[in-house]
Amino acid sequence: MSGPAILVLAPMPAFPTSAGNRRRLLTTCAALQRGGYAVDLAYYAHEDQIYRRFGQHPPTDEAAAAGLFRHTFRIEPPATIPLTTRSRCFSIDDWCPEAVGAFVSWYGKAYPQTGAILMNYVFLSRALEAAPPGVLTLIDTHDRFADRQRQYRPFRAEPNFFYTDRAGEAAGLARADIVLAIQSEEAAYFRTITDRRVHLLPPRFPARRPFTAPTRVRRIGFLGHGNDPNLFSIRRFAAAWSDGWTPARPELVIAGEISNSLGPTAGPGIRFAGYLPELEDFYDGIDLVVAPILMGSGLKMKVAEALSFGKPVIGTALGFEGFDPVVPAHRLDTAEAVKTQVLALASDAAELAALTRACADLFAGYNARAEEAETALLAMLSVSDRKPSAADAPAARPAATDPDRVVTALANGRLTCETSLRSDLRDDPDLGLLVATERVAPPGAEPYTPARRRWFARAEAAKTGHRPDEAGSADAGLAGLRLALSPEWVRDRHLPPPLRAEIAAQLADVAANWDAQAVRVGSAGDETTLALTLPRHLAFGTHPHAVFRIGTPTREITLGRVTLLNTSRISVYSSPYISTYASARADLPGAPAAVTFAGLGAGTAASTILVLHDDLIGRITVLPDPLPSPEPLA
Template identity: 50%
Template sequence: MSIEHTLGSPTSTVLVVAPMPAAPASAGNRKRLSLICSALQRAGFAVDFAYFAHEDQVYRRFGQHPPTDLAKMSTTFQRTFLIETQDIIPLKTRSPAFGIDEWGSTALDRFVSWYAEEYSDTVAILVNYVFLSRCLDHAPNMLKIIDTHDRFADRQLQYRPFRAEPNFYYTDSASEAAALDRADVVLAIQSEEAAHFAALTDRQVLLLPPMFPVRSQFSAPYGIRKIGFVGHGNDPNLFSIGKFAHEWAAGWTPDRPELRIAGEICNALGSLNLPGVSLLGYVDDLAAFYADTDLIVAPMLMGSGLKMKVAEALSYGVPVVGTEIGFEGFDAEAPAHKCAGVAAVKATILKLQSNPVALKALTEACAELLERFNAMSQQAEAELASVIKASIRGRSASVVPAAAFALSAASVESVGQSWPICVRSANSLLSDDPAHGQLLATERFGEDAALATQYSPERRRWFAGSTPPLEKQSSIGPVSVALSPEWVRGKRLTREIRESAAYAFRDILADWTTQCRCVGVSSKGFVLAVPMPSHLLTGTPAIAAFLIAADGAHAHELAIDGIAPLSLSPGYAFKASRLDLTPVPAIVKISCMGPASVVANGTVLFLTDDLIGRITIVPPPIRENIRP
């Protein structure tokens, strides 16, 4: 059911543009986005939602894959659009700060221009984050709104106490001011940031903290057995809960509460193994998690904006203890909400652990805090709605146009091969499909596709089924795809299924291609001299590799034993679709996971979290020793 049906017949549409998906709301910025969209819908506006797949690119480069549910978004909003980009988002800058448009995208600009012409009756555009503000210039005749989420001027200074480099956007005050000036209305999530933005721009600045509906009533625990933290895999969460986890584990005994950490942050924490600390990963049922948690911790040591994890826990009726930074924007008064650091958070929890009177007082303070916060949020929502409605007075009543594209029911397609199973749908979750098994890859549309097709959330998706095929597989062809984590990180499927899938995907479009020489062969594997993207020689990147035999009859999974720099160039051309892929000569040592009789010739599919490489081995093998 579309929102158009659930709201009756809305007469005005707001386009919401965001670099993160609105579902599932598994991170603070997603929760903020989802709640703002709900506020607009409650005010009587229809919402068109445009997901610019910025977050997907960034997190893939860190080996993380936060879930995206395009199917749910397609049933939540009047229309849902998916904008993919070939622009590479720079994660570092040599300048003191990023320029205001360095994280912008020509693909997003083109979409907004197309949308403005296609749906000229849309009354307002709301863009999330200042670094996407440039697209507002392509939306004539709409009220232009920026939801800032955070203050980004001088954000990098927060990292200095941690001796770390920021991995997210930051800029200077002049650039942030230039972004705000592109809007008619600026939204701030908390009062301190509202004052900051008001000092930078003469545009109207509205305070709009999100309103969290009460999901469960508060009930004071008699004691504390389990404490919890839910968070995304960003730096503020990583630094804060990482330090708190070590503090909590110090001196831990079984009679103390267990710290349970949930969400994408678990992937960022990696192999953290501490007494009294459990990593749960993603939790499908947040209500059950909170119901089984006595106290939530917000031991934040850095960050701006509003800590959505605090408001969410309060909405589920769970008391919270945290630092002053963790409660910024809430006007908190209780001492348990003003802890000076992680040691103070731990000490407060241990004092509360077996003190039902103090726990009751904290719970009552939390209930009052949420009530005050939601009352302020409700008033702010009404003010935003009145501003949007005032901007359209005098315009003739608009009629919501027909949908740009109609989403069809998921359909199984035959595209020249009987396996893997190809399904066309908007279902983008990385979980197993009950009917089709494990997701292998998702189609990406190039810029040559028709615009309405480009922006549809429907894609072909390929699944592994439950058993490996018996017959030889046809190629799915030169298709642009995004591979699922199964290839590099998950590896839950059997080697036989993975090899069959690699064979079917042997002609997919690669991000980089080159040739190489085989400079050593043994009964267990071989050694290649090859130009490779430079970043693959640093650290220990997760890699999957498959040899497509020269006779084109089969694929073998390979194990990468090591990559080392090579002083002499092997002399082969390196072609890449991305300007940030700089080739360097390397030696790659490879073992065969299959039969030892595999001959080192053919083509190697070289897969990392966000890149597909294709290496052609030039025959015949040259038996010489090249040492790094």
């Protein structure tokens, strides 16, 4: 690409395009590229962390992004992203760490000819303050976030995504020269809280299939991401649909990531199709799409996508917000009303034809407005006279198709380290299960490269003559590294226990998120109680985890009770050893506790316990008996 350059920064990846915000990101970048602009994409890996915290593998495809954009970059979250707040709402900057602004500052120096920066979401607006003087700044809002928490009240639920107040949202928008709104109702709202230029930019959706009216509805469909608005809405609709269902009625097919959030079994008349790599596989198999949306903001990308595949859609007024709906089938109030409308049309060929024509007209009008808005945006951008310089040449990076691999042989399998852009991974047919990803760029790589070192484990027959006490003796070179572990460790134990223990031994000296020293204070049967300081959040509720005693041999043990302590009242727990706790992260405050482990053993020698929990790694050094003088952690 040889045109002027624009940096687009987002807290979600562009690929795979499995969610509405990813579709919005991709359509906006496509509009800029159609205008002749070279787009650099920076991914602040917010969503990767969230997926791991919920025990899921992050669906991110860095190689696909590298094939579409001039440059791609990755910014790692330096701490845990807060999903809840004790305040009435989040401050506008609570989700924007200094690392994002540091990247913008670095990028401005590395690519000085870039003329504009487009920030996705107002909660990252603080980073625009680091933009070089004279660079045009834009915010793509995606949604309205002021008072968003109120939408959860009818569902008796607490939000786990960003929300703020009008003053905070206004302050964030004031940091941009141009504010992009995804639909007209939100554009009108933004104009009431900011004096910045607000431009309505609906995403363009090219037609993928011609509209064809079904003569009878046999299957209806809903495809969506597993976010709260989708989840609450489809749960209510699915319950209504199953009520009184008979085989004479259409089947409801639910597809996408949301399928994994609706429980193990579907109700009568409902089928879970799961995640489908190809959208055609879903839309070609259904007759009509439902959009029974009951909460949320922004534009319902699933409606535009369904229309682009030529499918008639029935939904609520909220689901069609931003599309200027006309017919009653697009302005319903409840999930039950959507069900009633579907059943009324299911066998009526004439009414289905009329609905399909209305959908075709709606889609044509929507796309015409979107095309006009895109043309107007491109005319607004004042970077057309900027030309790329030699400093803007693409940075060298490992080829996604030619990864660098290093294999470490273990007693019960092998551990393969691959350096590449491949990131949309769970299992590899040759390398095995994805175990860990390095959080930072590989040694010697360019700053903010999306390339990473990843480790895969594959079980193999134990080697002849290998003694059990040799487990973990091979060195995979993981000491001191900052790693993000696969959910396999704390949720789904797919690897054989002997291989898990060997790999845990390899992880013993990685850079832990927290370190603590512990003293033995009791034992009963197979259980040992330690006194130590550990992250406070581990004392509340249940947290998926895996715990290993590192030694000869390394073995997996069980974490039992965690009880917070008042050390000022119980003398045996007031030892200075308990206060020996270290973490570089402010979001991991320590608290004295008594922790019970099963399988630790009753030996009095020093030992090490590795605690893998959520998206974190902890290390406990159990001090020998009798106790020596306490030493601070390094």
